[in-house]
Amino acid sequence: MSGPYDVVVVGLGAMGSAAAFHLARQGRKVLGLDRFTPPHSFGSSHGQTRIIREAYFEHPLYVPLVQRAYQLWAELEHASGRDLLRITGGLMIGRPDGVLVGGARRSAEQHRLRHELLTAAELRTRFPALRPADDMVAVWEPRGGILFPEAGVSAHLALAQAHGATLRYDEPLASWRSEGDGVRVVTDKGEYRAGQLLLTAGAWIRTLVPELNLPFTVERQVVYWFAPRADPALFAPARCPVHLWETAPRTFFYGVPDLGDGVKVAGHHAGEAADPDQLRRTVSGAEVAAMRELVRRFLPDADGALRSAAVCMYTNTPDEHFWIDWHPQQAQVLIASACSGHGFKFSSVIGEVLADLLIGGQSRFDLSLFRGRRGGR
Numbered sequence: 001m002s003g004p005y006d007v008v009v010v011g012l013g014a015m016g017s018a019a020a021f022h023l024a025r026q027g028r029k030v031l032g033l034d035r036f037t038p039p040h041s042f043g044s045s046h047g048q049t050r051i052i053r054e055a056y057f058e059h060p061l062y063v064p065l066v067q068r069a070y071q072l073w074a075e076l077e078h079a080s081g082r083d084l085l086r087i088t089g090g091l092m093i094g095r096p097d098g099v100l101v102g103g104a105r106r107s108a109e110q111h112r113l114r115h116e117l118l119t120a121a122e123l124r125t126r127f128p129a130l131r132p133a134d135d136m137v138a139v140w141e142p143r144g145g146i147l148f149p150e151a152g153v154s155a156h157l158a159l160a161q162a163h164g165a166t167l168r169y170d171e172p173l174a175s176w177r178s179e180g181d182g183v184r185v186v187t188d189k190g191e192y193r194a195g196q197l198l199l200t201a202g203a204w205i206r207t208l209v210p211e212l213n214l215p216f217t218v219e220r221q222v223v224y225w226f227a228p229r230a231d232p233a234l235f236a237p238a239r240c241p242v243h244l245w246e247t248a249p250r251t252f253f254y255g256v257p258d259l260g261d262g263v264k265v266a267g268h269h270a271g272e273a274a275d276p277d278q279l280r281r282t283v284s285g286a287e288v289a290a291m292r293e294l295v296r297r298f299l300p301d302a303d304g305a306l307r308s309a310a311v312c313m314y315t316n317t318p319d320e321h322f323w324i325d326w327h328p329q330q331a332q333v334l335i336a337s338a339c340s341g342h343g344f345k346f347s348s349v350i351g352e353v354l355a356d357l358l359i360g361g362q363s364r365f366d367l368s369l370f371r372g373r374r375g376g377r
């Protein structure tokens with residue numbers, strides 16, 4: 001038995017590593033546990049790059065959060081001395097009445113963000129790698145860019161440790177129970193006491209609170225890197241912003257410029273349902289062919305050899321907004337699932353939000369979209 005700690009953080013991926021850092025920086029005695037050694041490629045935070053964007057099509061309420069996230073990424077870069085963020089600009093491309101273009105415009109207008117609306121012809125001239133259909137338009141935003149997820153997780157963990165956090169890897173949480181007004185957590189290596197418990201276990205989170213029957217589903221997602229077929233300079237970050245496409249109503253894919261390993265492309269949602277312990281990690285020829293079909297249509301010069309592919313997991317809530325809330329029966333247990341395929345960019349600020357909730361009981365951000373109020377209980 002060891003402790004007492006102030007907080008045990010279970011899961012040290014994107015969200016848990018950031019929370020451990022913010023808690024430790026504010027003087028909390030933190031124990032962090034992970035079933036693997038993060039950053040690793042078994043969860044949701046691998047694959048070299050993640051998109052960050054400000055004109056948030058999903059809901060304008062995310063804009064203040066992402067603005068704080070940008071500040072915190074910059075601070076983390078400074079404190080860790082690592083490159084974590086590269087600004088390329090961002091494009092949301094689709095029909096003018098689609099959710100992607102419509103939602104991005106709504107956020108940009110409501111928050112007075114710098115942006116431009118481009119016709120298909122303007123888009124093709126300005127960014128020749130991209131070939132939208134004639135009836136598509138694009139919202140261009142200057143602050144879109146690329147985050148490096150493995151480096152971000154490593155930086156948060158290193159700084160958490162520098163501020164005194166104890167981090168234990170390859171030590172999964174086996175069970176936990178409340179004890180007085182705190183908790184006792186059990187692993188196969190020991191038992192620990194703490195005042196509070198933070199669950200940030202990504203795709204495995206439902207198994208840690210089975211009594212809640214959380215309404216989350218895990219979705220398998222494949223990402224691909226294709227070699228440019230023609231002029232590789234067209235896909236360099238200087239000439240090719242990060243780009244999201246709505247190719248049919250609520251059907252999305254995205255692309256990331258070539259940073260040396262090829263042009264990264266992937267669908268957003270529409271993956272098969274998955275069990276995190278039985279994830280199909282091989283990618284079939286049919287999956288590659290389907291992705292290549294999209295590449296040929298919208299990024300034809302990226303239709304070179306497949307360089308590599310990787311399999312990752314989304315943990316989706318029914319409405320695809322995050323879930324950040326206290327356990328309904330245990331006031332000392334906080335549950336955070338900030339994924340649904342769009343959480344990484346926020347992890348710097350979600351870490352701060354979780355620390356504020358655990359330390360002072362509140363956050364300065366409007367978290368109303370994220371309350372655990374939607375079914376499953």
Ligand SMILES: Cc1cc2nc3c(=O)[nH]c(=O)nc-3n(C[C@H](O)[C@H](O)[C@H](O)COP(=O)(O)OP(=O)(O)OC[C@H]3O[C@@H](n4cnc5c(N)ncnc54)[C@H](O)[C@@H]3O)c2cc1C
Nearest residue numbers: 011013014015035043044051173201202312339343344345
């Ligand atoms: C292919 C793909 C592309 C994406 N693209 C973007 C993007 O462009 N922009 C964006 O903002 N977001 C994107 N996302 C979403 C983003 O990556 C996720 O929202 C984020 O990584 C989720 O972080 P997490 O901390 O919840 O999960 P993870 O980072 O997976 O962390 C969960 C951790 O919990 C640990 N764990 C599990 N069970 C236990 C246990 N019992 N005991 C101890 N530890 C445990 C795991 O080992 C893991 O380290 C993408 C996701 C995927 C899969």
